[in-house]
Amino acid sequence: MIIVAIVLIILCAYGAYWIADLRRLDRAIATLPIPPALPLVGNAMLFIGSTEKILKNLEYIASLALKHKGAVKLWLGPKLYIAIGNPEDAQVVLDNCLDKDAVYRFLRPWLGRGLFIAPLGLWKAHRKVLLPIFHNKVVEEYLSVISTQADVLLERIAEQSGKSEFDVLKYITACTLDIVFETAMGERMDVQHTPDTSYLRARHTVMTILNKRFFKVWLQPDFIFNLTPFAKQQRENIEITHKFTDEVVKKKRRQQNMAISDNQLARQPKTVLDMLFGREIEFTDEQLREHIDSITIAGNDTTALVIAYTLVLLGIHQDAQNKVLQEQKNIFGDSKRGALKEDIFKMNYLERVIKESMRLYAVVPIISRNIHKDIYLPHSNVTVPAGAGAVVGAFAIHRLESLWGPNANEFDPDRFLPERSIDRHPAAFIPFSYGPRNCIGRNFGMIIIKCIISSFVRSYKIEANDLGPLKIEILLFPIKGHQIKVTKRLP
Numbered sequence: 001m002i003i004v005a006i007v008l009i010i011l012c013a014y015g016a017y018w019i020a021d022l023r024r025l026d027r028a029i030a031t032l033p034i035p036p037a038l039p040l041v042g043n044a045m046l047f048i049g050s051t052e053k054i055l056k057n058l059e060y061i062a063s064l065a066l067k068h069k070g071a072v073k074l075w076l077g078p079k080l081y082i083a084i085g086n087p088e089d090a091q092v093v094l095d096n097c098l099d100k101d102a103v104y105r106f107l108r109p110w111l112g113r114g115l116f117i118a119p120l121g122l123w124k125a126h127r128k129v130l131l132p133i134f135h136n137k138v139v140e141e142y143l144s145v146i147s148t149q150a151d152v153l154l155e156r157i158a159e160q161s162g163k164s165e166f167d168v169l170k171y172i173t174a175c176t177l178d179i180v181f182e183t184a185m186g187e188r189m190d191v192q193h194t195p196d197t198s199y200l201r202a203r204h205t206v207m208t209i210l211n212k213r214f215f216k217v218w219l220q221p222d223f224i225f226n227l228t229p230f231a232k233q234q235r236e237n238i239e240i241t242h243k244f245t246d247e248v249v250k251k252k253r254r255q256q257n258m259a260i261s262d263n264q265l266a267r268q269p270k271t272v273l274d275m276l277f278g279r280e281i282e283f284t285d286e287q288l289r290e291h292i293d294s295i296t297i298a299g300n301d302t303t304a305l306v307i308a309y310t311l312v313l314l315g316i317h318q319d320a321q322n323k324v325l326q327e328q329k330n331i332f333g334d335s336k337r338g339a340l341k342e343d344i345f346k347m348n349y350l351e352r353v354i355k356e357s358m359r360l361y362a363v364v365p366i367i368s369r370n371i372h373k374d375i376y377l378p379h380s381n382v383t384v385p386a387g388a389g390a391v392v393g394a395f396a397i398h399r400l401e402s403l404w405g406p407n408a409n410e411f412d413p414d415r416f417l418p419e420r421s422i423d424r425h426p427a428a429f430i431p432f433s434y435g436p437r438n439c440i441g442r443n444f445g446m447i448i449i450k451c452i453i454s455s456f457v458r459s460y461k462i463e464a465n466d467l468g469p470l471k472i473e474i475l476l477f478p479i480k481g482h483q484i485k486v487t488k489r490l491p
């Protein structure tokens with residue numbers, strides 16, 4: 001009896017302390033507006049429903065932020081978040097809060113402590129080692145792999161030439177998968193011809209389950225998730241993907257240890273995995289797998305989506321497509337050869353088109369960080385207490401009229417002309433995030449995007465009507481897909 005009473009007293013004391021702590025957090029940013037909330041669940045209803053509805057709710061949160069100080073607070077169950085829709089506060093958060101938000105923990109069984117979700121201490125040490133591997137000079141060496149896969153893509157697209165609209169994303173995703181697998185680990189997967197393998201099926205299943213978990217709040221607590229069939233399915237499919245990367249890592253380690261293969265290795269451009277051996281940190285096989293999995297997962301769908309959005313936009317804006325084509329003709333004449341690094345630097349107009357595409361359709365629309373120490377946000381004039389989370393709305397910042405003018409929703413690549421960009425806030429354009437934990441593969445991503453669009457536009461005329469409504473499934477997708485029509489250009 002006494003023990004029960006003691007336990008009850010401890011529980012009550014803990015509950016009272018917990019509620020007092022939540023009140024303290026809430027009071028700290030009391031001046032910020034909050035969308036209508038329910039007891040206990042807070043604003044969690046905004047994240048329930050179809051992925052289209054969730055995006056609409058995010059737009060509503062952004063509009064509320066716009067009317068106030070560019071930020072709102074949200075209670076998602078017991079966790080307080082500040083949702084940021086202005087570049088000044090985004091810059092402070094992305095410069096200072098380098099720890100990923102707790103929501104990324106769902107990726108832990110898959111990516112372990114790979115760079116994408118590595119905890120702060122480990123991330124600092126590993127990012128320093130990985131950074132030179134993604135330097136422009138290094139990733140330019142991959143241009144021949146990219147061009148070869150771009151040629152395969154063009155052959156595959158031929159089956160659609162002169163026909164009605166089709167979703168181009170699945171063609172592009174297969175192409176970027178081949179590029180990322182070959183450059184990251186030296187594996188020629190040939191996804192463009194063999195898209196149905198057990199590894200790719202497993203990868204897709206894990207991603208689908210993770211996406212469900214991110215947006216279905218009732219699946220978030222581990223004890224509920226573990227009771228559903230998704231838990232077993234996730235475990236089994238993660239095992240398949242781990243086995244695949246583990247085997248590649250073992251093979252590479254053997255090659256690294258055998259002097260004979262040195263000559264062989266020297267002939268090809270070094271893969272990311274090759275370069276992860278013999279660095280200042282001696283990575284274990286498990287760490288290598290976690291980094292390679294993180295890189296192939298973070299780098300593939302993002303790059304494919306940017307290419308697909310840009311192709312649709314070029315199909316809608318024929319004037320921009322003609323300008324891109326003219327620039328390509330100035331560089332390549334009538335040649336269909338793959339791009340070299342000196343060509344890439346000359347694609348200035350195309351670069352503006354890609355940036356404008358990433359501005360209007362930020363494929364990573366929100367970036368979440370953990371606030372590990374109290375932080376003052378100058379624009380909204382609040383000090384966000386440690387223990388809260390921050391959600392930076394790139395999609396909202398990218399369309400602010402105060403930054404982009406009254407035609408912020410219109411497609412205008414020339415807004416990225418140097419003379420028009422000079423006074424823009426450094427965190428106004430954040431497709432690759434911002435600050436020390438920004439995208440490590442951004443140069444590589446831009447090279448892939450430029451090289452593939454260059455080949456595509458030289459071979460095909462693109463037509464498109466619109467993108468239609470969008471949905472958020474971690475990344476940003478048009479509900480009807482990336483529909484375009486293509487016609488082969490005459491030689």
Ligand code: HEM
Pocket residue numbers: 115116117127180294295296298299300302303306363364366367368431432433437438439440441442444445446
């Ligand atoms: C255009 C294509 C790409 C876009 C839009 C993009 C976007 C992003 C964004 C927004 C982040 C930060 C995410 C966050 O903090 O939640 C990120 C991180 C990351 N990206 Fe990319 N990315 C692209 C291409 C790539 C490529 C090609 C690679 C590698 C092959 C890559 C590898 C990574 C990695 C490893 C991280 C984690 C970095 C860290 O935490 O230090 N990304 N990316």
